[in-house]
Amino acid sequence: MKKKLPKLIIILGPTASGKTKLAVALARKFNGEIVSADSRQVYIGMDIGTGKDLKEYGKGEKRIPYHLIDIILPKTEFNVFKFKKKATVAINNITARGKTPLVVGGTGLYISALVDNYQLPLGKPDKKIRQKLKKMKIADKLEALKKLDMMTYEKIDKNNLRRIDRALEVCFNGQKFSSGSKKKPIYNTLQIGLKFPKNVMNKKIDKRVDDRLLEGMIGEIKKLHAQKISWRRMESFGLEYRFISRYLRGKYKNQEMINLLKTAIHQFAKRQMTWFKRDTKIHWIKNKSQAEKLIKKFLKK
């Protein structure tokens, strides 16, 4: 006896592929609400640089409700764990209201956490442990990991300090990092992917950078900095914030910054595709009507 799982539609794709526009149109058609799966759009005050496109959701009665956008202040840390928790709540509420949840975004890890129902190892980021890790040598870290969690030791990138540190953090907390797993899915998901040939993709990205610059992206970042967000923190909010903050500090000339930013986003889009490529369950579509057909069929089942 298999219980019927709640249905979840996911719209994913690299940056600038038009996910929001498509998702809003689909939400209109299928009585849906949108849950953003984007690690940056959660932040209040970062609109242009994160591409929130809030106008796209419509106004008044026609407005499509969205979730996980503008939910925290820039000083607050966000991560997959929080995402999974909040997204699950949002999705369940939408379903309870008799509406269709549409998860939309380009943060592959977040989407996988939902689709594959990641069981994240316990042990949240711990200041004390991180202090301790800061003082340890890499060789000692690897030695410790070998003792505490052989499985992870064998698998882990030996040069990726960030990953090694997290794994050890979990281990020092008394759990094995390798205990994380994919549990049985809790949603019946339909994943729809948007993609374009690379040269087309890159042109879209370039255009979007130019548009955002005209929309006042630099001003947005100046304003954030005026609100006491350090340059260091600013760099962590994504490519636009990183390159523009460096430009504002005189590290790059204007055109140089624009070129570097565009290239960095091209590379990012490629990384996104590398992530998505692994999931063979994604239906890659060419246009809206293909998406509509897939959803119609999916919702009927």
Next chain:
RNA sequence: GGUCACGUAGCCAAGUGGUCCAAGGCGGCAGUUUGCAAAACUGUUAUUCGUGGGUUCGACUCCCACCGUGACCU
């Protein structure tokens, strides 16, 4: 027209007679990915040093010619 300098991968660039059958960086390509993920990390990318000749046991490295680029001079 003359003088000088330079010409190493898609780009930048080290190397000035023998572990150079050519360092490094960027870009490209491929990939990893379970509490920072627009992050962090990995692999890969020149049978060859502008072209042709010469010197030498041996040349990217020295000599000559040619082509190209730049600067200066007339």
